Amino acid sequence: MSKKPLVYLDYGHYIGINGHCSPDGQLHEYLVVRQIGKYLKEKLKKAGIAVRITHPELFCLDSRENDLSERCIRANNWYSKDNTDHECIFVSLHTDAAASIGWSDASGCTFHVCSKCSVKSKTLQGSYLRMFNYYNLLGNRKGAARVNDFYVLKHTKMPAILVENLFITNKDDCKVLSNINEDNRLVVAHFAAIRDYFVSIGADL
Numbered sequence: 001m002s003k004k005p006l007v008y009l010d011y012g013h014y015i016g017i018n019g020h021c022s023p024d025g026q027l028h029e030y031l032v033v034r035q036i037g038k039y040l041k042e043k044l045k046k047a048g049i050a051v052r053i054t055h056p057e058l059f060c061l062d063s064r065e066n067d068l069s070e071r072c073i074r075a076n077n078w079y080s081k082d083n084t085d086h087e088c089i090f091v092s093l094h095t096d097a098a099a100s101i102g103w104s105d106a107s108g109c110t111f112h113v114c115s116k117c118s119v120k121s122k123t124l125q126g127s128y129l130r131m132f133n134y135y136n137l138l139g140n141r142k143g144a145a146r147v148n149d150f151y152v153l154k155h156t157k158m159p160a161i162l163v164e165n166l167f168i169t170n171k172d173d174c175k176v177l178s179n180i181n182e183d184n185r186l187v188v189a190h191f192a193a194i195r196d197y198f199v200s201i202g203a204d205l
Contacts, residue, residue, distance in 0.1 A: 001204075002203060003085055004204050007052070010055060010092040010152060011053070020095050032180065036190065054071040068151045068152060072156050076156060079157050087201060089159045090152070092161070093163055094165065095165050095167070096166065102169075103169060103171055108140060108166065109139065109144060109163060109164055111163055117153070124159050127197040137185060150162050
């Protein structure tokens with residue numbers, strides 16, 4: 001019997017952490033990814049795909065609640081119960097930034113899985129690569145499909161991916177990041193990639 005789809009959304013950074021910021025100070029990673037997550041969650045729920053948020057509220061000041069390990073533990077605890085009747089995935093949302101100071105030419109999205117990931121994680125990465133290419137979001141970065149042992153990828157038990165949503169240090173990318181809504185290309189591409197994955201594994205949509 002097919003299982004229902006379920007997405008664990010994870011937001012990179014929070015207000016108490018100095019994450020990426022655009023050179024002009026107008027965009028902050030912790031705010032941008034929450035906007036993407038907000039509208040993505042709405043689209044997924046309308047399509048019958050359940051969502052859980054691993055990250056506490058934006059202004060939570062308890063650093064333990066925002067800790068990487070705590071978020072992984074939270075997701076794994078959910079998974080131990082949800083796995084019986086749900087196909088679960090973990091999607092961590094971030095923005096990228098160039099190492100140089102100021103604006104950069106580097107652009108586009110990248111999709112990371114860990115070195116010892118499951119076949120389903122690779123399938124999820126493939127769905128992301130196809131759909132973000134379709135919506136012209138790969139930019140000028142070669143090899144958008146990456147392997148990196150980021151903490152949240154290594155320590156979660158379900159299929160997992162970390163997505164760098166464009167460069168917060170690229171002016172053209174910032175035009176997309178500064179206008180997040182339900183019709184934004186990033187939000188639509190995320191939705192399409194997640195739905196494509198669940199269709200490909202035969203989830204009950």
